[in-house]
Amino acid sequence: MIYADHAATTKMSRTAMDAMRLCMEETWGNPSSLHDVGQKAALALWSARERIAACIGACPEEIYFTSGGTEADNWAILSAAHEGAKKGKRHIVSTAFEHHAVLNCLQKLEKQGFEVELLDVHESGTVSWRQVAGAIRADTCLVTVMYANNEIGSILPVERIGAVCREKKVVFHTDAVQAAGYLPIAVGAQNIDMLSLSGHKFHGPKGIGVLYAGKGIVPEPLLAGGAQERGRRAGTENVPAAMGMAAALEEVCASMEVNRKKLVSLRDRLIAGLSAIPHAALNGERSNRLPGNVSFCFEGVEGESLLLLLDGRGICASSGSACTSGSLKPSHVLLAIGRSPEVAHGSLRLTLDAENTQEEVAEICRAVSESVERLRAMSPLWKDKVSGKKPFVL
Numbered sequence: 536m537i538y539a540d541h542a543a544t545t546k547m548s549r550t551a552m553d554a555m556r557l558c559m560e561e562t563w564g565n566p567s568s569l570h571d572v573g574q575k576a577a578l579a580l581w582s583a584r585e586r587i588a589a590c591i592g593a594c595p596e597e598i599y600f601t602s603g604g605t606e607a608d609n610w611a612i613l614s615a616a617h618e619g620a621k622k623g624k625r626h627i628v629s630t631a632f633e634h635h636a637v638l639n640c641l642q643k644l645e646k647q648g649f650e651v652e653l654l655d656v657h658e659s660g661t662v663s664w665r666q667v668a669g670a671i672r673a674d675t676c677l678v679t680v681m682y683a684n685n686e687i688g689s690i691l692p693v694e695r696i697g698a699v700c701r702e703k704k705v706v707f708h709t710d711a712v713q714a715a716g717y718l719p720i721a722v723g724a725q726n727i728d729m730l731s732l733s734g735h736k737f738h739g740p741k742g743i744g745v746l747y748a749g750k751g752i753v754p755e756p757l758l759a760g761g762a763q764e765r766g767r768r769a770g771t772e773n774v775p776a777a778m779g780m781a782a783a784l785e786e787v788c789a790s791m792e793v794n795r796k797k798l799v800s801l802r803d804r805l806i807a808g809l810s811a812i813p814h815a816a817l818n819g820e821r822s823n824r825l826p827g828n829v830s831f832c833f834e835g836v837e838g839e840s841l842l843l844l845l846d847g848r849g850i851c852a853s854s855g856s857a858c859t860s861g862s863l864k865p866s867h868v869l870l871a872i873g874r875s876p877e878v879a880h881g882s883l884r885l886t887l888d889a890e891n892t893q894e895e896v897a898e899i900c901r902a903v904s905e906s907v908e909r910l911r912a913m914s915p916l917w918k919d920k921v922s923g924k925k926p927f928v929l
Contacts, residue, residue: 604733619676660689660819688828697726716787739783743776798826808900
């Protein structure tokens with residue numbers, strides 16, 4: 536089996552599993568309890584907070600544990616929006632190809648009277664800091680722009696965007712779920728006010744995430760309950776998951792540069808191999824993308840059929856975000872960068888990790904090429920294109 540769907544989730548590392556098991560065996564108490572067993576759990580939770588903070592250049596007091604990236608995104612956006620509304624500011628700037636955790640939250644705010652401005656995305660798969668600067672108004676309360684796109688892997692200029700927001704005194708939030716472990720994060724140097732992470736994207740456990748909220752930003756409670764997370768998030772903390780997330784993040788950050796070099800080599804070989812397929816197109820730029828992300832569109836092919844053929848050959852891939860795999864609509868990300876609905880339906884996302892090999896990349900190239908050829912041979916639409924009855928798009 537070749538696993539090439541690391542953007543959907545990663546296998547938990549042995550380091551993370553060992554950290555969780557040790558925590559469940561030795562610090563299993565409720566961290567809110569005042570007795571010795573509870574206080575040992577509280578110390579473990581604080582340790583996890585310190586370690587995660589150190590990985591992103593933050594202070595422990597700025598780290599809040601969540602159930603994952605979706606909750607962290609919602610928490611950041613709703614908090615900033617409601618705080619802005621108190622000052623008469625109801626304008627929010629974002630992009631047209633954000634994760635649905637952001638876009639659907641923004642739709643919710645629109646129903647509450649907020650004005651959401653979604654910036655157009657370049658064909659290269661990015662948004663410039665100048666676009667953001669031009670969109671900010673006197674009544675803008677929040678800019679939320681992802682660090683790296685979850686489907687096509689394009690990297691956005693968060694440091695420059697953050698600098699613009701800092702200059703104009705607007706809160707800047709970035710969804711860094713796909714970037715963590717693959718790109719450096721330094722919240723201070725990158726002018727980030729709020730940031731979202733999810734443990735299972737970098738070999739940590741599922742069901743645990745982090746919201747970073749810088750000094751001076753107090754997230755409003757989304758849940759009514761106890762006083763956990765310094766009164767900001769009710770509910771007994773998942774200490775083992777927090778410890779597993781901290782261990783995983785430390786490990787990937789320590790090996791980030793070595794892994795990046797290996798992944799870039801694998802990624803570029805995969806791009807070269809798939810580019811040889813006729814009427815295929817890479818989504819986004821070749822270099823300004825996550826080191827392990829490869830996203831292609833193949834004309835005359837349905838992405839779902841391609842995935843099934845690849846799965847039959849032992850290759851795990853996706854056609855886009857795993858969160859929208861049940862949708863029949865073409866990817867909003869691909870539409871945002873200018874792909875037609877017909878072409879967007881023929882998308883394939885391959886996301887690699889340091890555990891992948893050159894031999895696996897070679898097999899993926901063979902399997903994709905042969906599967907695309909097989910599907911096109913069965914397609915009446917493809918026969919019309921080859922015969923000249925209908926034009927090629929790619």
